[in-house]
Amino acid sequence: MIDVRVPGDKSLTHRALILASLAEGESRLTGLLTGEDPQATRNALRTLGVPIGVLPEDGTELRVSGVGLQGLREPTQLIDCCNSGTTARLLLGVLSSQRLVAALTGDESLRRRPMRRVTEPLSRMGAQFRELGVRGCLPIEVRGSVLRPLEHVSTVSSAQVKGALLLAGLTGGVDVSVVEPVLSRDHTERLLRAMGVGIHSEHTDQGWQVRLSEPPSALPPLDFAVPADFSSAAFFLVLGLLLGGDASVRLVEVGLNPTRTGLLSVLSRMGATVEVDRESDDRCGEPVGTLIPHSGRLQGTEVTAAELPALIDEVPALVALAARAEGVTRITGASELRVKESDRIAALATNLRALGVSVEELPDGLEVEGTDRPLQGEVRSFDDHRIAMAFGVLASLPGNRVRIDDRAVADVSFPGFWRLLDGITSKHGNAGGRGSARSAGQPASGLNRKRGPIITIDGPAGSGKSTTARVVAQRLGFRHLDSGALYRALTCALLEAGIPPDRWPALDRADLDRFAIRLEPRAGNFAVLLGQSVLDAELRTSEVTEHVSQLSGLPAVRSWLLERQRAAGASGQLVAEGRDMGTVVFPDADLKVFLTASLEERARRRLEDRAVPRSGPAGLRDEMQRIEARDDRDRNRPLSPLRAPPGALVIDTTGLKFEEQVESIVRHVLDLTGC
Ligand code: DC
Secondary structure, three states: OEEEOOOEOHHHHHHHHHHHHHOEEEEEEEOOOOOHHHHHHHHHHHHOOOOOOOOOOOOOOEEEEEEOOOOOOOOOOOEEOOOOHHHHHHHHHHHOOOOOEEEEEOOOOHHHOOOHHHHHHHHHOOOEEEEOOOOOOOOEEEEOOOOOOEEEEOOOOOHHHHHHHHHHHHHHOOOEEEEEOOOOOOHHHHHHHHOOOOEEEEEEOOEEEEEEOOOOOOOOOOEEEOOEOHHHHHHHHHHHHHOOOOOOEEEEEEEOOOOOOHHHHHHHHOOOEEEEEEOOOOEOOEOEEEEEEEOOOOEOOEEOHHHHHHOHHHHHHHHHHHOOOEOEEEEOOOHHHHHOOOOHHHHHHHHHHHOOOEEEEEOOEEEEEOOOOOOEEEEOOOOOHHHHHHHHHHHOOOOOEEEEOOOHHHHHOOOOHHHHHHHHHHHOOOHHHHHHHHHOOOOOOOOOOOOOOEEEEEOOOOOOHHHHHHHHHHHHOOEEEEHHHHHHHHHHHHHHOOOOHHHHHHOOHHHHHOOOEEEEEOOOEEEEEEOOEEEOHHHHOHHHHHHHHHHHOOHHHHHHHHHHHHHHOOOOOEEEEOOOHHHHHOOOOOEEEEEEOOHHHHHHHHHHHOOOOOOHHHHHHHHHHHHHHHHHHHHHOOOOOOOOOOOOEEEEOOOOOHHHHHHHHHHHHHHHHOO
């Protein structure tokens, strides 16, 4: 049996970061989740003037010096909440009462999600919002105001709405009462109570009422060990129930807040056995314990509206289980799922159908008929971490052959998910499971023992991949392979030989063999040689830069350079940087890093690199347009388009110092190599 401590709770990580920022004095937080969503909260808080360091990947302590309930600073840039609805909604509440103007935005999917459920009651408190794009959606500008007390009856049970209103009351110093049909997750209340704030919760005729009364003028610092996330543990609960044989995993230190563990009662109705061993001490009011799933026969069941708030995030995992249970599982009253990271009802139905599972999509739910036939086919993540992970569990089961288009999205809430999944299924002796994953073109992650480690680094223009790759290689004592230099060298050679670019598409292998281009290992990198000459400054001329992308789009050229690149990685100890390093050249790399940063940040860095830091807003806008155009071209090119390779560690470097970003990669590699 394997002890698994899944990453820290996402909801609690967001709230701990926000409350520690609003406290006075130094808070101590451990076990924080480092996924993309909490990074968005962390970056937003930094933009608002809170000096928060890097979220430690290994769950060790982060100290946060709070700025006080009214101490946030007016941001100089748009706050990008990326894909995180919690970040956006909770911050709308916090910012409502601050003496500043700020604008929040998010990625394409977040910009489609409804915000009025938060801004409408906040407006009644006196907060001022301006919708800058589509009605009711981000981007939204918030102008802090003096707030009035609020009595709100919500038609949806939503922890984000409730949390936003309580945080507005807290920072604005006014009483707030929120009534919701069914008690939604109550993390905000529990943490506030642990910090000494007067919060009362009771069941009334109208539903659950939560009251914040006489909020304090200052919050004490928070000392909090964030429990492991029940929603992440849910995928391994389902895996443990489906794997067969003896219990395969023990999920330790899992948060067992009763507003989150509705899945456990549904599982028990389905005939599943899950041992629950509660720890005697709570953490800031949050119960914690160990879960051990035992495999056995599972029956379909009915899940209705009243149960959903306590298992809303677990529906994808539950549906994966339902696909393997006997009979029909019917979930209704779940229309909220249509406005999650994806339309989860449609996404689950589409994917199940693609695997040959009988499923009916209902307006507010799903009806799934379980099957024990092997599941085969291609599914999509729909840019939704929980969809990718739910189907990842099915893909890892013996006999199934399931291919998932984008696995990297799991990083949003669960960095390291695929490695853990593979580790458990392989330890379980599940050859079928691993085989199916590999046959799907998704190599098992983990350290390749036959050679030294290979790390790949890619990212869009201006993400800082070149410098990062070079410094990471230096820190690890590995060699750095700048694959772009090979494309540049060939461009240089062709131009020197007088072969015009319009003849390049006709070049074949024999033509290319005439150019003696090779890589020669040096202490810290590979020199690119043309004949006997080392090429360096020649590679960066404007003529080469102008023509190289044309050359790199040619299939014959790419396959010709492939052998040279692979040879450079023969003995490992390599940091390979460039477009297809993690996908085509080294698909079995031990760690694939994909760097991102907001468009504005990348444009600013580019301008700084070119020593034009004071080019003004117009210069910045121009550069942003240039980068966006290049991103579009790179993403849409037919050969090796720009995207995070499956299983990549995606690091959003916005607001990160260069050393912090290097450190986080180095730490991952050292973890991997057990150093
Ligand atoms: O990173 P760079 O600017 O030196 O790359 C030069 C060109 O080669 C650029 O158009 C991207 C392309 N390239 C590629 O297609 N595949 C790689 N592995 C590396 C670079």
